[in-house]
Ligand SMILES: NC(=O)C1=CN([C@@H]2O[C@H](COP(=O)(O)OP(=O)(O)OC[C@H]3O[C@@H](n4cnc5c(N)ncnc54)[C@H](O)[C@@H]3O)[C@@H](O)[C@H]2O)C=CC1
């Protein structure tokens with residue numbers, strides 16, 4: 001560790017947060033996790049970075065100096081932690097992008113960022129090709145469709161259980177078709193990516209999303225098809241689920257890792 005390390009507050013010590021911290025340590029990245037935001041500071045946790053502070057809420061950020069706050073906690077956690085970080089002029093990276101269907105929240109974050117000169121960063125998360133989609137959307141775009149196929153067990157505990165018996169599926173079932181806004185609001189643990197493809201492309205209401213539970217699948221598949229004045233594109237990813245949470249893909253943690261290392265390293269790739 002050195003005095004020039006990027007100072008990061010990591011909020012959420014779940015599958016993604018712990019994985020990002022573990023990879024940063026294993027790669028000896030020039031990054032110091034100065035604090036980890038959790039709900040219960042008394043609970044036992046494995047693998048916490050040395051010399052980090054466990055803090056239970058944004059009010060405990062008082063006295064901490066950081067460059068970047070990385071949110072990987074959940075939809076409800078975003079507003080308080082994000083506003084506190086931006087108010088201090090720290091940049092903010094968001095994993096729980098489903099929260100951004102709330103236009104008031106997004107406006108408040110943008111206003112706060114503008115007031116202090118901080119940046120709001122939305123990493124591609126479990127997706128790729130977002131640079132191409134975002135560039136293409138500068139011209140007219142006719143359609144964007146995002147299909148998410150996950151193993152049946154990844155939908156356990158979600159609203160999918162209201163429309164099908166996940167354990168009894170013998171073939172893939174598309175149980176939801178609708179806008180990115182509806183997908184993210186109804187499936188906030190599985191469709192954060194719908195907000196990312198929507199914000200990069202043609203917005204929450206014009207981006208169409210289909211959600212499928214596949215009893216034979218082992219990977220989380222994302223297929224994005226777009227058509228517009230730029231031409232057409234089809235992007236497909238087959239993501240390995242994270243060991244700690246089958247709903248979330250390994251690539252989401254890697255995407256945050258990339259963002260953090262890019263900001264720490266002087267070379268952006
Ligand atoms: N942007 C993307 O592409 C993706 C985003 N996600 C989202 O990223 C977030 C993290 O995902 P996972 O690590 O897989 O979930 P997880 O459920 O394994 O971990 C979340 C952790 O955050 C903690 N937490 C909840 N509220 C908190 C708060 N107010 N303050 C501090 N900690 C709090 C929980 O106790 C839990 O330990 C979730 O919102 C998830 O839906 C997941 C996959 C892809």
Ligand SMILES: O=C([O-])CC(=O)C(=O)O
Nearest residue numbers: 126190191192193248249
């Ligand atoms: O990790 C993934 O494949 C996508 C995901 O869970 C989400 O967007 O919430």
